[in-house]
Structure formats: structure tokens, C-alpha cells
Amino acid sequence: MSAIQIMKKNRLLIIVGVVYATLFATYPQQASKAVSNSVYYLVEMFEVLPVIFILTVIIEAWIPKEVIIKRFGEKSGFMGNMLSLMLGSISAGPIYAAFPISKMLLSKGASVANVVIVLSSWAVIKVPMLANEAKFLGVQFMAVRWILTVVAIFLMAYIIGRLIKKENMTVSIEDHEKEWLEVKKEYCIGCGICVKLLPDVYELNQNKAQVKALPVKGKYIEAIQQSIEKCPTKAITFYGDKTT
């Protein structure tokens, strides 16, 4: 990956780094306070993200698409909503921890409405939090807020499910920027035919061809097919235009 690509990918992180550097130069006291404030959340992240990782892996590996579609899909109805509510409520961690699992569910066929329920209940309804709320604000306060929140979440899910179609969402979990066209290094003999055919796409690096820049969606499709056929060792793989 080139330096520019890395920078582009981590734009937000770089901006935050610059802000902190400036703050350290001007108000070092405030800056170190901000860092120590962040530590609590960093700890929380390391407590929660490995668990999220494992659970997402389990869903990906063992729960077939058909099951997700049946339980969480467009036709799962009220039971699907209740199941989503339960999944979100027994969760751990802040709302961003819900993103990987929600995305996995979405890509495996869950409906938009149910993903909204998972995300929202993940953020708001948590057993330890409810206990805390009852302790400081009273059981009645907690119970009424809980009921109203569930009603609101269901309404929101219904509205968003109506407004937003899945096709408009970025759901593909493949890293398609890099992988839909690939030269397998183990097979490439560095003959350079592909580079000659498509100098805009391929380049030679240490006697091996590699994808230099991915062409714009749909462009060069024929030439790419040709380069795959011409490659003497069949080292070029084309996974279809996943960018669509």
C-alpha cells in the first residue's frame, strides 16, 4: 500500500493526531487531561473488541445465510424484530461495537429495519445500565423510559426500513478496493504481457507483475479478460466487478 493510500484510509486519525499535537504545543495541561480522559475508553475498547471479533467470526463461519434471512430478513416479521431487540439488549460495549456484527448480519441477509433495532437497542438498552439507572433515578423512571425507548426504536426501524433500501447502503464486507483483480505472485513469471496489454492497470515490480491501479468501474473489462487469457501461467484472477 502506498503512503498516500495509508493516509487516505486513516484520514480521521491523522486529523486527530494533528489536533492533539497542536494542543500539546499550546495548552499541554489540557492536552494531557484529554489523553487521560481517553484512556478509559481505550480500555473499554480493548475489553470489548476482541469479543466482538470472535462473535462476528462465529456468525460468519457457522450461521448460514438462509438462517439469517429467515430470522432477521425482510420476511421475519415481528419475531425477527423481537430477536433483534434481544440481540441488541444482551450486548456489551458502546455503539461502535455493534457496527461489525450489524454489518455481518446485513451482508448475510438481515433486513434494514432489524439492523436498526440491533444498533439502537445495543446503544440504549443494557442490563447493567438499567440497574444503574434504577439505582439513581428510581425504578419507575427507568421502567417508563425503557418502555418508551423500545416503542421509539420499533417506530424508527419501521420508518428507516421504508426509507432506505439495502442497495443504497455500503454493505459489502469485502475489501473490494484491492481484491477484485489480483496477480498471484507465486505463479507470475514476469513475462510482461499483461503490462504491455494494459500499462494503466499492471506494472512490473521486481520481475513480477502486480496491479498498479484499479481501473474505473466497468472500464477496460474486455482488456482485463484478454490479459487473463493471455497470461501464460494463468496468474491473474478476476473476481468480477465487485465495485458495482
Add this chain to the structure above:
Amino acid sequence: MDIFTMSFWGVSLILIVSSFIKSKRKTFEAMKKTKRMMGNMLGEIIAIIFIIGLVLTLIPPESIKSVLGSSNTILATIVAAVAGSVTLIPAFLAFPLVGSFVDVGASIVPAVAFLTTLTMVGVVTFPLEKKEFGFKFAMTRNVLSFVAALFIAMVMGVIL
């Protein structure tokens, strides 16, 4: 780590071990895919965490008290809802803070609005949500959550 998170660790460790026993290949493949997906999020999550630290420093949790205590309830509710949207105060801090206020006799409407937007609306996490689910989804979800928080607050003000 609270007992809840701990039991999650227990459950997921059991799951991943049995997954490995059942099929090493399948587990590794799923891990690769998930790693790629979460790796893309990790940088932003860390950035978000440091933004939270910054916001907490510039707007300390105690400053919400002056908002909740305003005599103009409608204005206070809206300001409290906005404050809840941009900040991410840990719940174990937010509840006692709000509780101490309601105990003194302040209106609960701004308090509820604040508590609800605090968790449901995420201005800070918006960039990540946008990247992962698309602008339209993230925008609609956050705006609706904001409206829902105001609605919940008003209904609670009437009931309680």
C-alpha cells in the same frame, strides 16, 4: 471489567475454541474476512476515542448541570438533547449526575432528553457509521433518534 463483559469473554472463548475443533479451515477463513472488515474500522475507532477525550476536556460533564438547571424547560430540553448528542459521558457517570439534579427538584424533561441522546445519537461516531452503512442510513438513524429522544422526554414529563 464488569461481570457482564466478563461473561461475554467466557462465552466467546468457549465458542471460538469449539469452532476451531469443528473446523480449523472454516474458522481461519472467517477470521481473515472479519479481520479485514474490522481492521478498516480500527483506525477510526481509535480516532473517535481520542475525540471523546478531547470533548470531555473541553466540555466537562459537570457543565451539563447548568444546562439542566435552566428555568426555560423547552430551551433546556433542546440544549440538553444537543449536549447529549455530541458528548459521550460514561453511563455510570451520567446517571448519578442527572439523578442528583432530579433529586433537587429540576424538571425531568431535559434530563431524559440528555440521557437518551447520550446513548442513541452519536455525532462523534457519525463518520464511522457513515462509512460502514452509508450516509443516508447514518443520517436518518441519528436524526430520528434525536427526534425520538425529544418525544420520549416530553411523554415522560407528562406521565411522571
